[in-house]
Amino acid sequence: MKRAIKLSDVAKAAGVSQGTASNAFNRPEIVRPEVRERIEAAARELGYAGPDPKGRLLRAGKVNAIGVVTTSPLGYFFEDPYARAIMTSISEACDVHGAGISLVSAANEEKLAWNIQSAIVDGFILFCIEGGARLVELTRERRLPFIALQLEGLDETISAIGIDEFSSARTAGRHIMALGHRDVAILALELTEGHIGPVSETEVDAALYSTTRNRIRGYQAAMVEFGVDAATAPIFETDHTSASVEAALAELFGSDRPPTALLCMSDRVGLIALDWLRARKISVPGDVSVIGFDGVPDGEISNPPLTTVAQPIAAMGRQAADMILGGMNEPHREQLPVDLIVRASTAAPG
Incomplete structure (x- = not known):
């Protein structure tokens, strides 16, 4: 096996x-041109590509880059409209700082732990949609600054930016109830790993993911405020895929009493629902109202445009990036307000 060429080999040659020799590569302006040319010629002849940038960056103590971490597959950053919107705001903040981004993901926990440990970054932004506690545990081991994009379920020592999941979902529920809907269904995100389909109250109570549980409880609180028995609203757990959402819709609209409104726990779920309903000539909002959650740009141009509870996505991503790149000395926790954006996908029941 051929020995790797080192800088010392180039210097000797x-x-x-x-x-x-090091200055010729790292500070060429202080090396006489004829000496620099001799060093570069020796490097070419030996096949030396130059100093390892990782070593130089680590010696400097700052690499001017952020790691953005999720337990989901890497495609999540590109396929999910919420992730795309957050990444846009993070990248805009990085542009201002002249900083880079490293996407950290893996198909299994072993690879995720390795990727977090080996990422050359100044700190991490954690997408704590699922598996937030494990992300925090793995990231803490790096002893670098990090901030979670979720407040709930994380202790006060962890820097986090997020929203009040319960009250935000209650806002969505109140909108639907105020329109006069009483037959509603909840299309939820995952409550636990590896399960989709109808869920019971007991399963909601035992949910692994607090975000999903708290949003369900927020929807239900709005129903109770309007005198509706929350137990009458079916809850379907999805894994955010078209297949799981469509399976839930097929069951709901194959029943003798289909819902007149769908409380969708993300805009992605709501957009999938709009496509499924339109393909079956079920009118929105004539036959059924649909409300999403997130406020992603895709909802503005859907058919019809999607009513939603909008998170302050741009502010969340920008603030998280600014905090990592600016340096964090103390834990920072901030709860941001949401906005109800009423569009054409919701109306009074027909």
């Missing part, structure tokens, strides 16, 4: 000290 060029007849200079290792320090001079």
Whole structure:
């Protein structure tokens, strides 16, 4: 096996000290042109590509880059409209700082732990949609600054930016109830790993993911305020895929009493629902109202445009990036307000 060429080999071949050879690559302006040319010629002849940038960055103590971490597959950053919107705001903040982004993900926990440990970054932004506690545990081991994009379920020592999941979902529920809907269904995100389909109250109570549980409880609180028995609203757990959402819709609209409104726990779920309903000529909002959650740009141009509870996505991503790149000395926790954006996908029941 051929030995790797080192800087010391280049220095010896060029007849200079290792320090001079290093300066030729890292501080060329202080090396005489004829000496620099001799060093570069020796490097080309030996096949030396130059100093390892990782070592230089680590010695400097700052690499000017952020790691953005999720337990989901890497495609999540590109396929999910919420993730795309957050990444847009993070990248805009990085542009201002002249910083880079490293996407950290893996198909299994072992790879995720390795990727977090080996990422060359100044700190991490954690997408704590699922598996937030494990992300925090793995990231803490790096001893670098990090901030979670979720407040609930995380202790006060963890920097986090997020929303009040319960009250935000209650806002969505109140809108639907105020329109006069009483037959509603909840299309939820995952409550636990590896399960989709109808869920019971007991399963909601035992949910692994607090975000999903708290949003369900917020929807139900709005129903109770309007005198509706929350137990009458079916809850379907999805894994955010078209297949799981469509399976839930097929069951709901194959029943003798289909819902007149769908409380969708993300805009992605709501957009999938709009496509499924339109393909079956079920009118929105004539036959059924649909409300989402997140406020992603895709909802503005859907058919019809999607009513939603909008998170302050741009502010969340920008603030998280600014905090990592600016340096964090103390835990920072901030709860941001949401906005109800009423569009054409919700109306009074027909």
